[in-house]
Amino acid sequence: MKKARYYEQNLGHFGLAASDYCHFTSPIRRYPDLMIHRIIKMALRGELDDKRIISLSQTLPQTAVQCSEREKLAMDAERAVDDLEKCKFMDDHIDEKYDGVISGVTSFGLFVELPNTIEGMIKLTSLSDDYYIFDEKHYRLVGRSNGRTLSLGDEIKIKVAGVDMDALRVEFVPLLDKIKGRRPKQPQLKEKRRSARQPDARKR
Secondary structure, eight states: OOOOOOOSSOOOBTTTTBSSOOOOOSSOOSHHHHHHHHHHHHHHTTOOOHHHHHHHHHHHHHHHHHHHHHHHHHHHHHHHHHHHHHHHHHGGGTTOEEEEEEEEEETTEEEEEOTTSOEEEEEGGGOTTSOEEEETTTTEEEETTTOOEEETTOEEEEEEEEEETTTTEEEEEEOGGGOOOBOOOOOOOOOOOOOSSOOOTTOO
């Protein structure tokens, strides 16, 4: 889903099926909130004359763009700090083993979330028991030879392999003998019964 952005025109709200919609939070904690409150005060005081409306129509488009961009940068910075602290924490737990849940499946590996909410990555090259193929439609990796599937939501046991401080990423390796992935049932081949009557080779 495309990320929402601030806009100077009233476009309504699709999710609420509202033709008129204005976003702000309480308490005021964002600059867009402050702008909305200023405009509401102007309207209540009868200060929204033609001159003020023209002025706002000229400044609000750029204000909306800047607020959207700044909010994205702020969120990126917040995530980076969270990832940094998680990496610093897990750096003291190298080689420890944990039970986790597969929280993401990609063509280059798996993301696993631990009970403490820390997420790490298992690189595809770490799945050494087989060659795994990415099934994008079903969000899973499938072993080409053994048929093992590693799907979103599966439980998996891992060991903390290391921490990449440059990429702000915790790296796991799977404990393959403990993986709780699902193996498809192999079809059982029934032995073909031989006829009770054997052909007589001497019959002419």
